[in-house]
Amino acid sequence: MSKLIKERRLYSKESLMEAVRAVMDGEMTSVEASVKHHIPSSTIRMHVNNPSLNIGGGRRFYLSSKQEGYLVDVLLSLESMGVRLTKGVLQKIAGEYIQLVTNDPRLESECLKSGA
Structure with missing residues (x-):
């Protein structure tokens, strides 16, 4: 059934x-x-x-809209200068930028620290 x-x-x-x-x-x-x-x-x-529950689902963002826009501008500038933006390069740049501009506890996991 x-x-x-x-x-x-x-x-x-x-x-x-x-x-x-x-x-x-x-x-x-x-x-x-x-x-x-x-x-x-x-x-x-x-x-x-349980009033401490947040109304509205989904994950929190790592970056604000302004920070995300700045990161996109940086990536577009690098691309226009001829830098080859592979998946690995993008992950490294984005990861380092996020760690520099946020103090998010989600970034404390070992896999993010190792750059995996």
């Missing part, structure tokens, strides 16, 4: 924030907020019971 896999629903960050706020303020239950905002009630309860 095959299991039915439920399709993930899409909802906005604002809808989730509004639903969590309404439940935390006692305006409605998580089930009522789920129906109103079309968000799974378990997701709402998870955020109500």
Whole structure:
């Protein structure tokens, strides 16, 4: 017998924030907020019971938009000067630049330090 896999629903960050706020303020239950905002009630309860969870998924970026734009400009300048930008060269330049401009703890892993 095959299991039915439920399709993930899409909802906005604002809808989730509004639903969590309404439940935390006692305006409605998580089930009522789920129906109103079309968000799974378990997701709402998870955020109500653990306020330290960040609303909005995905990984954080290593660079700001400005820093990323600068790195792109540097790479384009190198390319226009005739520097051959292979995958390894790009990884080395980008890795060193990221380590210089950020203090991100994700960069502390051994594989990133060794340049792998």
